[in-house]
Amino acid sequence: MSAIDAAIRTWPERFKSDAKFATDEIACEILEIGRRESLETVGQLWTDPARCHQNWLGVTRASHWPYTYSYRDAVHMVLPVVTGDAMLDSVYILETLDPEDFFERRLDGHAANEILKILDVTAEYRIAFTKPLVERAIAEAAASKAQVLHFSSHGNGTGVFLTNGKKLSWKAFVELIKPAAGPDKALVMATCGGGDQELTTALTAAGVVFGWVFGSTAEKVSFSDCCLAWSILYNRLCDHGFDKPALMTTLKAINAAIDGDFVYRRWTGKKYLRFPTQK
Incomplete structure (x- = not known):
């Protein structure tokens, strides 16, 4: 040897x-x-x-x-x-919130983009008001091979809403984001209900895999709490990457800072496992 x-x-x-x-x-x-x-x-x-x-x-x-x-x-x-470099490579942010959110500048995707700039992480920020624009953005995200797809919209336990008011069920949403998926990719759901089990159930049923899915199971999460949650997440991803023990610490830190019932679900190759586990 x-x-x-x-x-x-x-x-x-x-x-x-x-x-x-x-x-x-x-x-x-x-x-x-x-x-x-x-x-x-x-x-x-x-x-x-x-x-x-x-x-x-x-x-x-x-x-x-x-x-x-x-x-x-x-x-x-x-x-x-070795180098002091970040372990987080690139993030693609797609924001499709309500018109009033844009008017009032309640844009957590934009805030996340600014945080990523400070962290010196490659980030692309797109606003999409309609499904065709969302499809265009997803194709761009897939072509860019971004490590993280960050999807910012309103939603609940059954799906998401686009800026023009169109509702997408989890099944329809999964088909939409499929081109940007991959077992080495992460999906950050900046939506109310984005951490709901029904999303990963729809992903599994469609054979669409993200290695990690982050989101909140709460019915409502405020703009400021979202901004804080993603700031903690991206700061720690830069320092620790997607190491399992580090991600567990990250979720504990997020939930200690804000009340949003944030979770992450990790793909094992057969199914998604949730942390924190359900009480």
Whole structure:
């Protein structure tokens, strides 16, 4: 067994022992392996990840039983430690609130966009008053390969409403956002009832998968509470990514700050699991 393989075999237990999945020791080890084997640097990783992955496999075993790591996986686990960069890559925000909300500037999507600018996260912000414009925005979100789709509208436990008053059932909504879905993508539902189980039931029934779905199960959440919730969420996603223990802490922090019954549902490969669990 090579020194590299021997080192990699120790990673799983070491990652498990660290809630953030990152330590200075492992970060330095990964970079040293990369330098020693002339792999791409962290900065170059973004421009040609496929080449980095192939280089990585060229100097390590493809499968490190019972775990498999690519160079990209390894670097992403420790990227904040190595570079100080955010673990949140990009967010696409689609806002379709009531006309009065636009007049009064009660726009939580716009507020989230400003927060993301401060956090130096790539964000695209679109306003869509009608279903055709929403469809156009979703196609743009899919093409951009944004890590997060942030959907801001009014809604309840049965679906969402667009600016022009059109109601979309969860089934219709899922069909609408399907192009932007993916197991490595997150859906942030900035709507009342956006955390309702019926949404993930509709997603599962349609075979549409988001790795994580965030939202509130409350009948009503105020504008200021929404802004605070998404500020906490995006700040912590930047620092900790989508690590399960970190997300649990994030939801606890949101629900401690505001009364909105916020939840997240994680796709396991077979079904969605909710946190916090129902009382």
